[in-house]
Amino acid sequence: MADNHADHQHIGIPGYLAVFAILIVGTWITYVVAFWDLDAIFPGANTLLALAIAFTKMTVVMLYFMHVRWSKELIWLSAVASFFWLIIMFAFTMQDYFTRVSGVFSS
């Protein structure tokens, strides 16, 4: 039992502080770039960048704060599966709205 717990120290305090620093910097970047007009590059670029940063922050939180990196495969599976189902919900809903045009069926 005891040796089973030895590896539970994870990344230690410097590691946690590093993750914390990434999250703070990520928040700061999110805030700053929100005021740049990236839609000049392509429409939705602002949202895409904001979501990309949010996904990075989420990944770091899940891997290190939530210890998924050291967890069993079943935990990995549940975490990934939840996003898989989320994508199905988003994709199946939005394929309807994305393909509608203004007119009889849109109002």
Added chain:
Amino acid sequence: MSTHADAHDHHHHEPGLQHQFENMGQQEESVSIGMWMFLVQEIMFFGGLFTAYMVFRWRYPMAFAEGSNHLDAFWGGLNTIVLIVSSLTMALTVYYAQKGMRNMQVIMIALTMLFGTVFLGVKAIEYTDKYNNGLIPVAGWNKKSTGAEVAEKAQAFAFPWEIRTEAADAGHGEKKPYINPRGDFQWNYGHKLVEQAEKGGYLTADEKIHYYSNGVFDPFKFQEKVRLFYFIYFVMTGLHALHMVVGLLLMAWLLWKAWLGTFSALYYSPVEMSGLYWHFVDIVWIFLFPLLYLLGRHFIH
């Protein structure tokens, strides 16, 4: 379970081992699978709201941008930082629980609770601002005002952020005195982004149908679309705040257990599971902040 513990004494003398598990390893695995299943359903739960957000933002992007620009990104950003700090103290709580350091656990849980409370306090300030400006989407839930006290209010003390908001509004749209006898939702901040979008040629035909009546901009129709944004804002942040309250109750219980010195290197599952919940709530906010507060900022030049 203590009665059963004696029967299983021959096992390992594990302090937190429940009788239905073979050993601590099996118990830990079962507990974390259970917690993760709960979190998966929470993700789907919030996912439904994110779907609603996607659908309506896709249909009324300018109304959403206009509504979002009136939220205070400073308070939203501050709350993001506050939650990240609380996530750090939560992670450290688990760390110290694993080391069996009681005092540091107690300090870290107390700090987590402090930051959680600060978060809810900031939320209360924001909600009060919405209440005072007629931005709660339910009719009758806003501050009722006949306009008689408006002149009086102009003389009253103002906090620095209130002055800043009004200065921002001056550039954003025409600031009218707050007159709302029945406490309805009202939108007094103009439609500059719609005009800008029409000039720029990126106002969609669908939006034009929903903001215009007979080819003329219809403030009431537009207000109803902004109202949708505020519905989504209040339901999403409200549900998130509710999760924070539950998290705080969980922390209070954890603080009590940690105070009693329950957790050690051999038994710390409750700390780790509460941590998972807390980090999940933090992750939801990581998405809510850019999606609700920052979505239309780049339209202002």
